[in-house]
Amino acid sequence: MKLTLKVWRQKNASDNGSFVTYPLDGISKDMSFLEMLDVLNEELSEKGEDPVHFDHDCREGICGMCSLYINGKPHGPQQTTTCQLHMRSFSDGETITIEPWRAKAFPVVKDLVVDRASFDRIIQAGGYVSVNTGGVPDANEIPIPKVIADEAFDAATCIGCGACVAACKNASAMLFTSAKISQLAMLPQGQVERKNRAEKMIAQMDAEGFGACTNTGACAAECPKGISLTNIARMNREYFSAVLSSDNV
Amino acid sequence: MILDSKSPAGPLAEKWTKHKFTSKLVNPANKRKYEVIVVGTGLAGASAAASLAELGYNVKAFCFQDSPRRAHSIAAQGGINAAKNYQNDGDSVFRLFYDTIKGGDYRARESNVYRLAEVSVNIIDQCVAQGVPFAREYGGLLANRSFGGAQVSRTFYARGQTGQQLLLGAYSALSRQVANGKVKLYPRTEMMDLVTIDGEARGIVTRNLITGAIETHAAHAVLLCTGGYGNVFFLSTNAMGSNVTAAWRAHKKGAYFANPCYTQIHPTCIPVSGDHQSKLTLMSESLRNDGRVWVPKTVEMAEKLRKGQIKPADIKEEDRDYYLERKYPSFGNLVPRDVASRNAKYVCDEGRGVNETGEAVFLDFRDAINRDSEDAIRARYGNLFDMYQQITGENPYKTPMMIYPAVHYTMGGLWVDYNLMTTVPGLYALGEANFSDHGANRLGASALMQGLADGYFVIPYTLGDYLAQNLATKVDTNHPEFTKAADEVKAKIKKLLSINGTKTVDHFHKRLGKIMWNECGMARTAEGLKKAKAEIKALRAEFWKDVKVLGENEELNQSLEKAHRVADFLELGELMVDDALNRNESCGGHFREEYQTPEGEALRDDENYAYAAAWKYMGDEQEEELNKEPLVFENVKLTQRSYK
Numbered sequence: 001m002k003l004t005l006k007v008w009r010q011k012n013a014s015d016n017g018s019f020v021t022y023p024l025d026g027i028s029k030d031m032s033f034l035e036m037l038d039v040l041n042e043e044l045s046e047k048g049e050d051p052v053h054f055d056h057d058c059r060e061g062i063c064g065m066c067s068l069y070i071n072g073k074p075h076g077p078q079q080t081t082t083c084q085l086h087m088r089s090f091s092d093g094e095t096i097t098i099e100p101w102r103a104k105a106f107p108v109v110k111d112l113v114v115d116r117a118s119f120d121r122i123i124q125a126g127g128y129v130s131v132n133t134g135g136v137p138d139a140n141e142i143p144i145p146k147v148i149a150d151e152a153f154d155a156a157t158c159i160g161c162g163a164c165v166a167a168c169k170n171a172s173a174m175l176f177t178s179a180k181i182s183q184l185a186m187l188p189q190g191q192v193e194r195k196n197r198a199e200k201m202i203a204q205m206d207a208e209g210f211g212a213c214t215n216t217g218a219c220a221a222e223c224p225k226g227i228s229l230t231n232i233a234r235m236n237r238e239y240f241s242a243v244l245s246s247d248n249v
Numbered sequence: 250m251i252l253d254s255k256s257p258a259g260p261l262a263e264k265w266t267k268h269k270f271t272s273k274l275v276n277p278a279n280k281r282k283y284e285v286i287v288v289g290t291g292l293a294g295a296s297a298a299a300s301l302a303e304l305g306y307n308v309k310a311f312c313f314q315d316s317p318r319r320a321h322s323i324a325a326q327g328g329i330n331a332a333k334n335y336q337n338d339g340d341s342v343f344r345l346f347y348d349t350i351k352g353g354d355y356r357a358r359e360s361n362v363y364r365l366a367e368v369s370v371n372i373i374d375q376c377v378a379q380g381v382p383f384a385r386e387y388g389g390l391l392a393n394r395s396f397g398g399a400q401v402s403r404t405f406y407a408r409g410q411t412g413q414q415l416l417l418g419a420y421s422a423l424s425r426q427v428a429n430g431k432v433k434l435y436p437r438t439e440m441m442d443l444v445t446i447d448g449e450a451r452g453i454v455t456r457n458l459i460t461g462a463i464e465t466h467a468a469h470a471v472l473l474c475t476g477g478y479g480n481v482f483f484l485s486t487n488a489m490g491s492n493v494t495a496a497w498r499a500h501k502k503g504a505y506f507a508n509p510c511y512t513q514i515h516p517t518c519i520p521v522s523g524d525h526q527s528k529l530t531l532m533s534e535s536l537r538n539d540g541r542v543w544v545p546k547t548v549e550m551a552e553k554l555r556k557g558q559i560k561p562a563d564i565k566e567e568d569r570d571y572y573l574e575r576k577y578p579s580f581g582n583l584v585p586r587d588v589a590s591r592n593a594k595y596v597c598d599e600g601r602g603v604n605e606t607g608e609a610v611f612l613d614f615r616d617a618i619n620r621d622s623e624d625a626i627r628a629r630y631g632n633l634f635d636m637y638q639q640i641t642g643e644n645p646y647k648t649p650m651m652i653y654p655a656v657h658y659t660m661g662g663l664w665v666d667y668n669l670m671t672t673v674p675g676l677y678a679l680g681e682a683n684f685s686d687h688g689a690n691r692l693g694a695s696a697l698m699q700g701l702a703d704g705y706f707v708i709p710y711t712l713g714d715y716l717a718q719n720l721a722t723k724v725d726t727n728h729p730e731f732t733k734a735a736d737e738v739k740a741k742i743k744k745l746l747s748i749n750g751t752k753t754v755d756h757f758h759k760r761l762g763k764i765m766w767n768e769c770g771m772a773r774t775a776e777g778l779k780k781a782k783a784e785i786k787a788l789r790a791e792f793w794k795d796v797k798v799l800g801e802n803e804e805l806n807q808s809l810e811k812a813h814r815v816a817d818f819l820e821l822g823e824l825m826v827d828d829a830l831n832r833n834e835s836c837g838g839h840f841r842e843e844y845q846t847p848e849g850e851a852l853r854d855d856e857n858y859a860y861a862a863a864w865k866y867m868g869d870e871q872e873e874e875l876n877k878e879p880l881v882f883e884n885v886k887l888t889q890r891s892y893k
Binding site: 011012028030031032034035038039042045046048049050051053055056057058059060061062063064065078080084086088109110113115116117119120123124125127128129130131132133134136137138139140142143144145146149150152153156157159160183184187189190 | 296299300303314315316317318319320321323324333335371373374375376377378379380381382383384385386387388389390391407408410412413414417420421422424425427428434436459486488489490522523525526527528530531636639640642705706709753755797799800804805807808
């Protein structure tokens with residue numbers, strides 16, 4: 001395959017950045033998208049040019065480290081992570097535009113690498129059950145109906161990649177935040193801190209500068225793990241019932 | 250030197266309880282006076298950092314990824330073992346202990362393995378309390394599946410992404426302590442060296458991967474939870490960033506490296522498709538519960554398959570060789586990983602491989618789908634099937650999967666005693682980074698168990714015993730040893746950036762990987778290993794003359810990051826070869842062709858090699874010194890492993 005890549009290059013956070021065009025030849029359709037970028041980087045390195053920096057780690061679609069806004073879509077044309085996207089999804093001679101996630105709360109670090117520490121801070125605000133190690137009841141002490149456990153699991157499969165934010169015209173983090181709030185709101189272990197958790201995580205989400213939700217559903221449509229929009233509805237309900245009877249007055 | 254494991258005396262089942270009682274305690278008011286450094290935030294690191302912070306210690310946690318949640322534990326699929334015996338099928342702590350010792354081909358330390366089995370039950374309780382959504386039965390209780398190397402169902406799982414759920418549980422506990430101010434996080438920060446003062450670990454040197462700043466951090470103890478070194482093979486199932494640098498640099502500062510040649514080749518991975526390949530993808534071993542492994546009976550038929558003249562479905566039942574079921578009737582497709590991998594190699598070496606490259610066997614779900622329905626199989630393995638289809642473009646519900654072994658896990662690692670302390674006082678190694686629990690071969694669903702056991706339930710006790718004796722120790726980065734170590738790191742970076750040769754870092758990494766895979770992979774020979782040693786030495790010399798590392802230090806520089814890691818792999822590779830050469834026997838993942846039974850199984854030499862080989866670094870380009878920890882088996886009888 002022969003391709004033309006238009007790649008966002010930005011030296012560091014304070015640089016303005018711009019697109020640079022690279023022609024690329026000899027790409028196999030069996031390569032993953034990141035392997036295609038590896039080829040580009042080997043070529044650039046051999047010429048003595050700075051390789052394109054991008055985040056990636058497991059390359060199995062689970063760590064959530066890879067990102068990339070490809071031809072106007074987070075993680076590209078398939079509903080999967082960029083590392084699992086293969087070149088057979090593109091055609092010979094195609095021009096591919098590659099940008100970093102664009103959101104105020106995800107500042108660009110270099111080229112295609114962004115800072116997603118805001119997600120960590122949302123979890124730190126309450127995305128946990130406050131139990132210390134040891135002294136917990138036997139795992140089978142509290143039966144959990146299979147349907148509930150399965151639904152909690154579906155919410156818990158979020159990989160924290162940030163595609164939902166990148167897909168949203170408001171750069172809202174509602175899908176990410178709601179996935180964690182939903183998971184813990186459904187499980188018996190999460191009940192004690194349920195109200196507080198919803199209030200605090202949403203406050204942190206707002207403080208980070210993520211936008212508001214206008215229910216377009218772009219986040220769920222682009223989520224590589226298929227996290228459902230239902231979680232946002234559930235989070236809204238959790239939030240309103242929490243503020244109406246808040247313990248934090 | 251003969252190493253002392255410091256295993257407590259007394260009956261096996263009482264060792265840990267007794268040890269916990271005799272270990273010194275740090276009183277709650279004093280705990281806040283201690284600083285602890287945790288490097289790595291996978292299952293071992295995150296669970297250790299969270300648990301120690303809960304106890305009151307001040308913890309600094311480091312990871313090279315952008316968030317602690319990305320650590321490669323997240324990619325573990327199949328499950329986590331625990332001796333809960335919820336299934337009433339005859340499981341017990343002793344049976345889990347026995348299976349693990351036997352699965353490890355009698356090359357692990359009894360006391361550690363028993364403790365692992367003992368605390369396994371607590372791990373499940375802990376994770377459920379954190380809100381980890383394990384698979385459940387309709388009655389609401391936890392579900393189990395069986396796994397290779399065991400005849401009971403003791404594996405807890407969360408569909409095909411158990412590692413993710415467990416890591417997110419540990420990450421949530423860690424996040425809670427960050428919010429409490431007891432853990433300070435340092436993401437995108439890589440450990441570059443260990444700092445020792447008077448022979449004890451007192452801190453680390455790090456590089457901020459965004460700014461390039463070389464920083465020093467002091468502490469009363471340093472915990473390395475930095476995973477394994479499988480990426481020495483270039484192609485492996487490890488994450489791209491997984492590396493040996495932290496452990497290796499600690500090794501060069503005095504920590505012995507044990508059994509480096511014990512590497513696990515996982516039997517069920519997606520086969521290599523071409524030279525562009527950057528990593529290999531594992532398909533969980535749990536698939537072997539329902540999938541049947543086979544190749545055609547004849548080379549002729551395999552050739553037709555490879556040329557695309559016939560399809561797998563065209564091959565009649567009587568022309569298929571379900572070789573694992575044939576050779577190992579009692580364990581069948583569920584034989585341990587090393588046995589399954591080696592047999593895949595044998596049938597492919599015979600010319601019966603089934604893909605274009607001739608290096609693949611079938612994993613077929615046809616019978617399971619006919620028996621249980623496609624929906625039932627989807628519920629069990631849906632995400633794995635999707636992943637397979639995504640990567641290969643083939644639908645495994647309709648046509649059998651193709652699999653081939655790939656490097657997956659390293660049983661070797663830093664030598665640790667019963668307290669998980671390395672040979673450097675104050676330096677600990679947890680999880681895959683240490684060598685302690687899996688012997689020469691790890692059973693499926695035991696890595697998650699070990700990582701969390703070490704972090705949640707072992708280190709909180711054993712660390713206190715060391716710290717209690719060090720209350721008066723002041724730790725301060727102003728000590729000249731910190732400046733010295735930081736200057737050495739800076740000099741190394743300068744050197745790497747100044748070589749300005751002609752070949753990229755990846756070029757060297759790929760060549761090293763090829764040497765390791767060919768000569769120190771699934772099957773090894775003395776001759777091949779000797780050849781590999783010379784080749785690695787030459788490659789290392791070439792690297793330091795001709796590598797091209799672009800850019801500068803004071804920026805995000807991924808080629809510089811890689812250069813450090815590959816430089817260390819080039820040294821480790823040679824030690825792995827030395828270790829494989831020294832071990833004149835076959836055991837578990839270490840298979841020396843010269844030592845096999847008439848049936849082609851691993852032939853151990855218990856008389857001469859029932860020891861852990863712990864290597865001491867002796868200086869640049871010097872041969873390392875071999876030290877031994879004799880392995881004493883008081884509770885199991887050493888037998889030829891049989892899964893027939």
